[in-house]
């Protein structure tokens with residue numbers, strides 16, 4: 001490979017917000033990010049698991065087997081203390097199968113609004129699974145702590161970012177630039193953990 005040629009990483013996601021986060025995370029490392037948005041013919045992998053790992057594993061391993069190559073998948077969500085950790089693995093579909101970010105945010109605010117003085121504590125979680133048809137998958141995790149704001153603010157990011165308030169920055173995640181979000185996010189933290197074990201895993205692949 002010459003110096004200008006980019007390495008490719010396939011991410012098993014159809015979420016354009018995640019695709020953008022991964023592009024910001026991988027491009028400085030010299031990777032071109034390819035996602036399932038580039039393979040519209042591939043059908044959705046049904047998320048039947050009750051854990052982030054089960055769903056990330058299913059997405060990564062199904063697509064790795066289909067494409068015959070190394071694939072990374074992300075299963076993530078927001079866990080809210082006052083809602084006993086909901087919406088968790090159901091974050092994308094919290095307000096129904098239409099996966100509407102606005103409806104999901106409105107449902108969170110309504111549920112917190114029905115409690116008296118609820119804790120606003122929450123965290124985002126991300127599980128990443130790196131899979132190859134001939135290898136045991138590699139699983140890593142990352143989190144970020146924050147609070148649920150009283151109302152949405154900011155236009156960047158996706159999902160629950162407009163509600164996820166970071167007290168030490170005095171901003172919601174959606175008020176950060178893409179680069180700022182991807183220095184501190186659950187996805188960035190999971191990727192840092194992936195980088196620690198990735199080289200050894202790739203070496204095994206070459207056996």
Ligand SMILES: O=c1[nH]c(=O)c2ncn([C@@H]3O[C@H](COP(=O)(O)OP(=O)(O)OP(=O)(O)O)[C@@H](O)[C@H]3O)c2[nH]1
Pocket residue numbers: 012013014015018047074075076077078091092104124157158159160161162164185187
């Ligand atoms: O504000 C947010 N900032 C984030 O950084 C973030 N990461 C995850 N989430 C929420 O959690 C769901 C994941 O569900 P999920 O892992 O099943 O992904 P998805 O169904 O959207 O796409 P896919 O990757 O499965 O194709 C997403 O849809 C969002 O609602 C986020 N919200």
Ligand SMILES: [Mg+2]
Pocket residue numbers: 047092
């Ligand atoms: Mg999904």
